[in-house]
């Protein structure tokens with residue numbers, strides 16, 4: 001017997017399925033190794049989100065071992081998965097959800113090229129149109145913060161709130177991304193690693209050519225508002 005109304009329980013069940021499935025995208029795009037990284041998704045209209053259990057192999061992740069948490073990062077007792085510890089980044093995800101109402105999904109990875117930029121404390125400059133499309137400019141660096149309390153979440157929000165980029169490189173640590181939902185945040189993580197790699201390789205050949213700001217603005221506007229199929233978000237693919 002659920003402690004939630006039928007409609008809320010249905011919403012929770014869908015986010016559980018989505019978040020469990022989306023962890024497979026992190027391995028498919030080689031953004032994580034072993035049990036590193038994590039995905040979470042907010043339950044629309046509720047002060048709740050779902051996140052992966054800490055340290056569990058990706059092959060073993062499933063909807064019923066995802067963990068339902070309050071926006072304070074507390075595990076909701078008596079729900080599927082609640083017998084396990086939530087991701088070690090739960091506090092960071094929870095802080096983002098509490099302070100960025102429009103965020104429906106959060107992702108964390110240590111993807112190689114983007115994390116190398118984070119280790120240098122260098123933002124990824126915007127010299128390719130694909131980056132203008134997806135991020136509307138550079139991907140910023142957030143402060144060095146130790147895992148375990150609100151400091152990572154505080155750094156993510158301080159860096160991304162009001163920023164076009166949906167990705168932040170947390171110094172010396174790795175990538176955190178946000179999105180309107182978990183799939184959008186995963187897409188930001190995939191595209192962040194792609195542009196980190198391309199820009200790194202380009203820099204090996206010499207200085208990069210700037211894109212005028214008005215062209216970056218035009219590219220971002222087109223991709224966010226025109227690209228793809230009518231009625232679907234940028235790069236949403238099939239609406240199924």
Ligand SMILES: O=C(CO)[C@@H](O)[C@H](O)COP(=O)(O)O
Pocket residue numbers: 035036037038052053054055056086087088089108110147
């Ligand atoms: O960054 C770290 C550890 O430094 C963590 O984010 C791991 O990458 C994933 O931890 P769990 O989600 O499995 O607890």
